[in-house]
Amino acid sequence: xxxxxxxxxxxxxxxxxxxxxxxxxxxxxxxxxxxxxxxxxxxxxxxxxxxxxxxxxxxxxxxxxxxxxxxxxxxxxxxxxxxxxxxxxxxxxxxxxxxxxxxxxxxxxxxxxxxxxxxxxxxxxxxxxxxxxxxxxxxxxxxxxxxxxxxxxxxxxxxxxxxxxxxxxxxxxxxxxxxxxxxxxxxxxxxxxxxxxxxxxxxxxxxxxxxxxxxxxxxxxxxxxxxxxxxxxxxxxxxxxxxxxxxxxxxxxxxxxxxxxxxxxxxxxxxxxxxxxxxxxxxxxxxxxxxxxxxxxxxxxxxxxxxxxxxxxxxxxxxxxxxx
Amino acid sequence: xxxxxxxxxxxxxxxxxxxxxxxxxxxxxxxxxxxxxxxxxxxxxxxxxxxxxxxxxxxxxxxxxxxxxxxxxxxxxxxxxxxxxxxxxxxxxxxxxxxxxxxxxxxxxxxxxxxxxxxxxxxxxxxxxxxxxxxxxxxxxxxxxxxxxxxxxxxxxxxxxxxxxxxxxxxxxxxxxxxxxxxxxxxxxxxxxxxxxxxxxxxxxxxxxxxxxxxxxxxxxxxxxxxxxxxxxxxxxxxxxxxxxxxxxxxxxxxxxxxxxxxxxxxxxxxxxxxxxxxxxxxxxxxxxxxxxxxxxxxxxxxxxxxxxxxxxxxxxxxxxxxx
Numbered sequence: 001x002x003x004x005x006x007x008x009x010x011x012x013x014x015x016x017x018x019x020x021x022x023x024x025x026x027x028x029x030x031x032x033x034x035x036x037x038x039x040x041x042x043x044x045x046x047x048x049x050x051x052x053x054x055x056x057x058x059x060x061x062x063x064x065x066x067x068x069x070x071x072x073x074x075x076x077x078x079x080x081x082x083x084x085x086x087x088x089x090x091x092x093x094x095x096x097x098x099x100x101x102x103x104x105x106x107x108x109x110x111x112x113x114x115x116x117x118x119x120x121x122x123x124x125x126x127x128x129x130x131x132x133x134x135x136x137x138x139x140x141x142x143x144x145x146x147x148x149x150x151x152x153x154x155x156x157x158x159x160x161x162x163x164x165x166x167x168x169x170x171x172x173x174x175x176x177x178x179x180x181x182x183x184x185x186x187x188x189x190x191x192x193x194x195x196x197x198x199x200x201x202x203x204x205x206x207x208x209x210x211x212x213x214x215x216x217x218x219x220x221x222x223x224x225x226x227x228x229x230x231x232x233x234x235x236x237x238x239x240x241x242x243x244x245x246x247x248x249x250x251x252x253x254x255x256x257x258x259x260x261x262x263x264x265x266x267x268x269x270x271x272x273x274x275x276x277x278x279x280x281x282x283x284x285x286x287x288x289x290x291x292x293x294x295x296x297x298x299x300x301x302x303x304x305x306x307x308x309x310x311x312x313x314x315x316x317x318x319x320x321x322x323x324x
Numbered sequence: 325x326x327x328x329x330x331x332x333x334x335x336x337x338x339x340x341x342x343x344x345x346x347x348x349x350x351x352x353x354x355x356x357x358x359x360x361x362x363x364x365x366x367x368x369x370x371x372x373x374x375x376x377x378x379x380x381x382x383x384x385x386x387x388x389x390x391x392x393x394x395x396x397x398x399x400x401x402x403x404x405x406x407x408x409x410x411x412x413x414x415x416x417x418x419x420x421x422x423x424x425x426x427x428x429x430x431x432x433x434x435x436x437x438x439x440x441x442x443x444x445x446x447x448x449x450x451x452x453x454x455x456x457x458x459x460x461x462x463x464x465x466x467x468x469x470x471x472x473x474x475x476x477x478x479x480x481x482x483x484x485x486x487x488x489x490x491x492x493x494x495x496x497x498x499x500x501x502x503x504x505x506x507x508x509x510x511x512x513x514x515x516x517x518x519x520x521x522x523x524x525x526x527x528x529x530x531x532x533x534x535x536x537x538x539x540x541x542x543x544x545x546x547x548x549x550x551x552x553x554x555x556x557x558x559x560x561x562x563x564x565x566x567x568x569x570x571x572x573x574x575x576x577x578x579x580x581x582x583x584x585x586x587x588x589x590x591x592x593x594x595x596x597x598x599x600x601x602x603x604x605x606x607x608x609x610x611x612x613x614x615x616x617x618x619x620x621x622x623x624x625x626x627x628x629x630x631x632x633x634x635x636x637x638x639x640x641x642x643x644x645x646x647x648x
């Protein structure tokens with residue numbers, strides 16, 4: 001069944017997306033130094049990463065610019081300050097959330113922007129709004145992916161309807177997003193089949209964005225690539241909301257395409273990610289995330305538990321079971 | 325292919341083995357308090373765990389008793405002090421290493437011992453010695469498993485020969501042991517097929533003992549159970565040598581047999597495992613273990629890196645690649 005999983009060969013069509021600034025930014029309010037961002041950019045180039053997500057295009061009317069680092073807003077000029085004209089093989093992405101992005105104004109034509117890819121993030125119930133954003137971005141000349149979030153508690157019928165609508169849009173990639181870190185590899189394999197069915201029907205690709213609540217982010221990502229999923233998200237040191245994501249260093253070590261190189265990742269982690277943790281930025285697998293993952297719940301209660309420095313895991317378990 | 329993995333049902337024949345004292349003892353020289361061991365024992369009973377491994381039966385002529393906690397030696401009287409006559413559903417196990425156990429003397433007849441199961445640990449090149457130990461233990465009335473270590477760099481032909489020899493012994497279970505944390509789930513599925521072929525031929529069961537070097541210990545364990553492997557090792561908070569093991573709390577959360585219960589595990593972790601970490605006992609996933617796992621090497625260099633409090637991961641990567 002698993003093609004890449006002969007484990008010796010590789011598939012040219014696989015793409016690696018670094019989501020460190022975007023998903024990682026959720027745990028430090030996007031306050032990354034310019035040095036960090038520049039070195040991350042250089043690391044991605046050396047490591048052979050295909051896309052680097054710079055952050056969100058958040059609506060400045062909804063979010064106070066003084067309360068977040070600049071990567072929540074990803075102004076084109078801020079990106080240019082890091083990458084210049086980006087004459088490299090690394091492409092740049094930003095995420096645009098349905099309902100939280102003034103995309104008509106804040107996303108300018110691709111010809112004038114250093115950005116290559118717009119990642120539209122949506123829930124199942126806002127697919128028509130997502131399609132409007134996809135059409136806007138594609139019309140402006142961008143590559144476009146659509147990340148359908150929180151699908152671990154979606155009905156398969158709804159998911160099929162959404163993929164059928166999205167298939168008719170100009171989106172390039174459908175992303176499987178395990179927002180709650182609730183999926184086991186076998187469930188993921190079944191979901192991937194559904195996504196791949198619509199991808200084949202409409203000539204799209206499929207992507208995977210995993211969370212590590214049950215220490216399965218990497219396992220689910222390699223399950224996905226074995227099933228035929230081509231776009232793989234990772235973050236350095238697995239930095240990301242709650243339990244974090246699929247670790248880029250694990251992913252680069254696994255992939256066999258010789259263009260990928262794990263050594264720059266290790267250098268970057270030693271020099272930039274370990275200090276970030278030491279400074280007190282908190283993310284990664286812990287019992288409270290296991291619990292919300294196991295119960296297929298949004299991690300917000302686990303994130304609050306973490307923020308409050310609580311250690312009464314057993315009490316928390318009773319709380320989340322009561323909410324279930 | 326995956327039977328249990330309908331994820332709703334379960335297989336009665338699945339057994340969970342708690343290896344916290346034994347594999348965890350490798351990182352604190354087996355210095356667990358009696359209170360810890362008693363509470364672990366009570367937790368295993370409440371959680372529905374099937375076997376609790378108390379530690380090693382190490383040869384006192386080879387290892388200085390003053391330099392280790394008592395669970396390196398697992399004297400029957402020390403076990404009795406914790407469990408009395410153990411009139412519970414929880415069975416007790418000890419590990420006996422080939423070449424490091426005076427089994428003829430230190431393992432007494434089962435009728436006189438609180439121990440139920442002898443876990444014989446061997447490398448591929450010491451199978452005849454392992455068979456002698458298996459025959460000794462079975463002859464004394466014990467259940468016996470055989471853990472074939474470090475098989476991630478074994479030749480399949482040698483492995484088949486070993487399983488064919490072991491199949492003719494009175495051993496009850498062949499264990500797959502990913503000592504280096506080097507296996508990906510797909511490789512594990514293939515290995516499990518080989519073990520299950522010989523298990524079917526000789527009427528044995530198959531077990532799985534995973535390490536977390538690439539954050540795949542849990543993923544590999546659920547892959548194994550889906551493939552037909554029945555005996556599953558876990559440790560609380562994944563405590564174990566190097567990168568640690570499959571976390572008991574993840575495993576109990578996954579298994580659907582209603583006799584398993586994750587809540588006592590969470591209580592135990594909060595009260596006993598978190599303090600152990602806070603006291604400075606070190607184990608668990610880190611970059612140095614990823615590297616030895618990726619390179620399919622023994623973790624000894626990564627363990628030394630950890631002990632020396634080194635943080636120069638990139639330098640270490642160059643060292644292990646040079647050793648490769």
